[in-house]
Amino acid sequence: MSEEQCTGSCGSCTADCASRQPSKEELLEPANKYSKIKRVIGVVSGKGGVGKSFVTSYLSVCMQRKGYQTAILDADITGPSIPKSFGITGKVSNGPQGIVPAESENGTKVMSINLLMDKEDAPVIWRGPVIAGAVKQFWTEVAWGNVEYMFVDMPPGTGDVPLTVFQSLPLDGIIIVTSPQELVSMIVKKAVNMANAMDIPILGVVENYSYVQCDCCGKKMHVFGESHVDEVAQECGLKVLAKLPMDPMIAKQVDAGQIEKLQGDYLKEAVNFIEQVCPSEKEESWKKIAVATGAEGEVHAHLKECNKFTIFDIDNGKIIAETECNITETDQETVEKWLTDSSVDVLICGAIGLGAIQALMKQNVMVIPGQEGNAKKAVEDFLAENTR
Secondary structure: OOOOOOOOOOOOOOOOOHHHOOOHHHHOOOOOOOEEEEEEEEEEOOOOOOOHHHHHHHHHHHHHHOOOOEEEEEOOOOOOOHHHHHOOOOOOEEEOOEEEOEEOOOOOEEEOHHHHOOOOOOOOOOOHHHHHHHHHHHHHOEOOEEEEEEEEEOOOOOOHHHHHHHHHOOOOEEEEEEOOOOOHHHHHHHHHHHHHHOOOOEEEEEEEEEEEEOOOOOOEEOOOOOOOHHHHHHHHOOOEEEEEEOOHHHHHHHHOOOHHHOOOOOOHHHHHHHHHHOOOOOOOOOOEEEEEEOHHHEEOOEHHHOOEEEEEEEEOOEEEEEEEEEOOOOOHHHHHHHHHHOOOOEEEOOEOOHHHHHHHHHOOOEEEOOOOOEHHHHHHHHHHHHOO
16 A cells, blocks of 8 residues: 555554564563573574584583573473483472573573473474464563573474564574585575574574594594585675584583583684674663661561661662662552652562562562561672672
8 A cells, every 4th residue: 555545544454564564673572570681592403403402502501611691491392402411300490580490500591391391201292383482481481580691492494483583582693503414505595594584693603413533543534425514604604603523422421411511612613703793791780779678777577567678779780879768658559659769670578479579570670589688788699699
């Protein structure tokens, strides 16, 4: 429909004009209120069996060794393997802030469908929209906390779930994992074309199973034929981030759930490049933190009985001022209004009802319940944990 024909009323109009198309930002799902995720990087492949989950896991391990807090969102719902790589078993719990992700021995946070199942070998027989919905929930309902680099392990191909991740999560870029076979050109180009269509930056390509290295002479043998990744990458304008060997030690450590003990510079260049183009900026999110305060500057045991708060002004992760405030009414509505009017970002308190937590979350106030001891120390501990 032309501008001259447009009546300005979309209610009865069937034209597929630009005003009906949601923007990229409008399609993004909001993260859980208790998540502070700085960088999100997807790991994709055009076909299965190329070692995408290993690349995802080891990127996270390498980033953590450099001092960053990392996390993995396992979006490969029907083929989840991330927990096994880290030796994580059992089910995750659901707390007042949301689903609590599992943590590896070295502190990498992980969320996978296996961590919600009674048996890890139970099949996930779901249709595409349901699987896509589960991935969204891993973003919106999991309380990830402070994460500097999150890696998303996506299922192979260009179906519902990759599309959901591309549209719903604020990806800073993707890494394409491939193998040396002849058909790599077509497979990589499919992934590239999808990313370009969705306006997602491509950080580069990792070729897995590239060669076997002889223990005696160090000669590299190309079991699957000569690599074509360099020419494909050049044709697509991409950077080759790594060529990974077929190393028995990799399989041994992954199968044993000990990927964090694996030593090797397999992805050193890839990690350095990610750090360069997607730096984990030390952004300051917390400006005002309120603490429900009782006698002698202690955190009050019960929010509903507290009529005194200490507000701490924060700059660059440090306390720069504190102010004591009293309120006359302690009902939930009054406290909620006072906190939002005071532009409080975080409330630290003792016991608090679930309804009050949910009401404050809707007002973009993060609630840290169950605290005790000195109010100022509680704030300092919070900042130490949540500010790099």
